[in-house]
Amino acid sequence: MDGTLTERGRQTRQRIIEATGQQILAGGIGGTTLDGVRAATLTSKSQLFHYFPGGKNELVREVAAWEGDQLLAAQLPWLDDLSTWESWHAWRDALVDYYLGLGRWACPIGSMAWEAAATDPELAAGIAEAMRAWRGKLADGVRRLQAAGGVAPTSDPERLAAAILAAVQGGLMLSQPERSSWPLEAALDSLLDVLRAGAPATNVP
Amino acid sequence: MDGTLTERGRQTRQRIIEATGQQILAGGIGGTTLDGVRAATLTSKSQLFHYFPGGKNELVREVAAWEGDQLLAAQLPWLDDLSTWESWHAWRDALVDYYLGLGRWACPIGSMAWEAAATDPELAAGIAEAMRAWRGKLADGVRRLQAAGGVAPTSDPERLAAAILAAVQGGLMLSQPERSSWPLEAALDSLLDVLRAGAPATNVP
Missing domain, CATH: 1.10.357.10 (Tetracycline Repressor, domain 2)
Incomplete structure (x- = not known):
């Protein structure tokens, strides 16, 4: 997917990955929610699914x-x-x-x-x-x-x-x-x- | 608590601990629920809290x-x-x-x-x-x-x-x-x- 992203899109995607990594360290995979990631990165639900169509599972694997x-x-x-x-x-x-x-x-x-x-x-x-x-x-x-x-x-x-x-x-x-x-x-x-x-x-x- | 339990009570308590251990192995602590433990052990909510007044956290620590x-x-x-x-x-x-x-x-x-x-x-x-x-x-x-x-x-x-x-x-x-x-x-x-x-x-x- 990275190949089709603008530089700004790539940065947003990376920001989401790093924030999710922090949440996993703090609360485990079970304690990590898409709502928590959205709150930490100030992103919308549609943005999150734009970058990670597979939702939480895909996001955790990318992390x-x-x-x-x-x-x-x-x-x-x-x-x-x-x-x-x-x-x-x-x-x-x-x-x-x-x-x-x-x-x-x-x-x-x-x-x-x-x-x-x-x-x-x-x-x-x-x-x-x-x-x-x-x-x-x-x-x-x-x-x-x-x-x-x-x-x-x-x-x-x-x-x-x-x-x-x-x-x-x-x-x-x-x-x-x-x-x-x-x-x-x-x-x-x-x-x-x-x-x-x-x-x-x-x-x- | 064990000291005040009847033999049958002790067995029930132990059965709950072992079933919880199985659930933790299968789904992690996050994937373990009191409802799941009740279903696996055919115990009631009041029985579960009788043996483990502290709920899930106490039960996981006992496991x-x-x-x-x-x-x-x-x-x-x-x-x-x-x-x-x-x-x-x-x-x-x-x-x-x-x-x-x-x-x-x-x-x-x-x-x-x-x-x-x-x-x-x-x-x-x-x-x-x-x-x-x-x-x-x-x-x-x-x-x-x-x-x-x-x-x-x-x-x-x-x-x-x-x-x-x-x-x-x-x-x-x-x-x-x-x-x-x-x-x-x-x-x-x-x-x-x-x-x-x-x-x-x-x-x-």
């Missing part, structure tokens, strides 16, 4: 897609590299900084996953696909580090990538009530230790 | 408490030990079996955490407290293994415990859309590798 893009962008250029220890550590720092910048220890995508699984199969499938794509990029990174001799050749990149992404998501879940990054950092650093422990050169005590 | 108790019980007796590798591996297997037995790759407590954070501060505080208690038991286990010489004395038990619990919660989140335990097992096993890597005796290549 998830936009937040997924933001999240990936925050991890660049490192996420596309990860062939060195420096790259892994820069990736880890960029990710922690991204969540810190959100002002809330929550993954905009991951925090929707359970509610989506229970209420909107299409949204749940989209979130699962975003997680698989993210996991795939981490697995590619493990393979690059492995090719460079930084990880044991016997390590399974897919399993390590799943463990790293689990550390991100589970770490955020534990960080949220503590209002601190320490659980996220502890989880991420433990996984970077796993990678490092597999490196032949670091197996020397 | 979380009951599910938290079930989850801890499933990890016994290992969770109270964890002083040996055998104990850690038996704990890991019992936990995976527990989630397998639920028929759904989700933590009954963890899957409520994000929605609770957005909608019910008292419930969110209760879930956070349950997570801290669980994390504390894992940290005690790391200390016992450390005292037995199984973990490097320089390792921080609180950080390792947070990383292990993050692996459980994040692993479940990735397992759910895959309908498979492999991401959970990959995340858990990576963390057990971290513990093991810290053991002086296993640092020998």
